[in-house]
Amino acid sequence: MRSLLLHVHEEPRFDARLQVALDLARAFDGHISLYQPIPLAMLWPGDPFAVTATDLAPMAKDRAEEYRRKIEIRLAAEDVPWNWVSEFGVAEAGLVEQSGLADLAIVGAGNTDGRKGASRLAGTLAIQSLAPILVVPDTAEGFAADGAAVVAWDGSLEASRALRSAVPLLQKASAVTLVEVEETKQREVELPMLDGARYLDRHGIACEIVQIGRGDASITHVLREAARAREAGLLVMGAYGVPRVVETLFGGVTRDMLTNPDIPVFLSH
Template identity: 45%
Template structure:
């Protein structure tokens, strides 16, 4: 995790996300890239939406300048190498374009272009489309302890396997790792059994505890995972993201949507 991309979104929680990103950069001896995105500032005379964007352009530029000025002042007292980038367009597009050589994308759980309504389709879009994992932070997350226990959601799928591999730098530093699968009444075919995931981790020198959670009932798989992580005092949940990119509200699979709709712990996702 040497190259970390952080979304600069002035939603009231950015200062806390910056502290988390700094914790990660220090833990992994990494470089932090802070990206601010704002909407296209141009439109045609007959395009009312484009005209509205054009009218808002000075406001967005002023907000971007204020965020950058504050970040520069804050980072002057930090010991982490960093740079500032700006992009026009939706946050998902800007972050995706800047993520090609990144090891991790960090952003908040609130949707930056929809007045903070959850779930964040930007986070889901990036989890599906980006080649690096996405770390989604709850609003109240102030710091990140890389030694805290981690819960990995495991169902044997390709998505879960990719997430397990992507999380290795975190899992190697965690005090304990729980590989959790959820038993459901409906029979579900999985590609790999739980022990295969444990064997993979063992080959990387990472011990884990295999946990089978009972049928979740009305709380659903997401609720069972959140509850299990809380009981084990986990600092992060790792899971594969399910869905198809670029389908707006329909991007999420059921569990993915539910997890993003109620982010209580840092959530590491990848497709």
């Protein structure tokens, strides 16, 4: 976890994920690559009050550079190495490209345009990023690498990928719990939970395994309550175990978990 990619956007909640990135960099002796996409508004050419992209570019660049200088003042006071990349473009595409040589991409839980609900950026990166992602709550005050961690386990390939990708984080955790939410309908499990525990043991990670009945509650609620009960500071889970279009239309654990999370969520697809 030494190469950290951080999404930069001018918003109050950016401070939360910057602090998390700094804490992770210190814990892993890492480097932060701050990626600042500069979007340009798309306006109808027939609008008499519209301005062109050529007109917008200097204004957008000036504002981005002003914000960059503000953040660089803070970074200069930190004991963490970093570099900054600014470019015109769409956040999703740029972050996917930048993730090619990153160990972890760090993004916020909210939408940058103020829309409510799960972060569309995080949802896109969850299935397109070349690195696992960490979704940081707006209210996060930092990240304690030596805190407790909960791993959501459903026996899927996505869950196993998330587990393997999170090993560096889990090795530093004070306690690790694999949580499987029991469904009312039996389904075929590709990878039993004990296999996941054995895998962690080979990496020197002791873990508790827990099966929790779902009842009438949602899987998301059960997982969040399990994390709260263990005072966990990290939740690890696989992303989009079903086609994303199904998650979008009918809800789903990934989308629910990305909606107002109360602790950082580590996702891998």
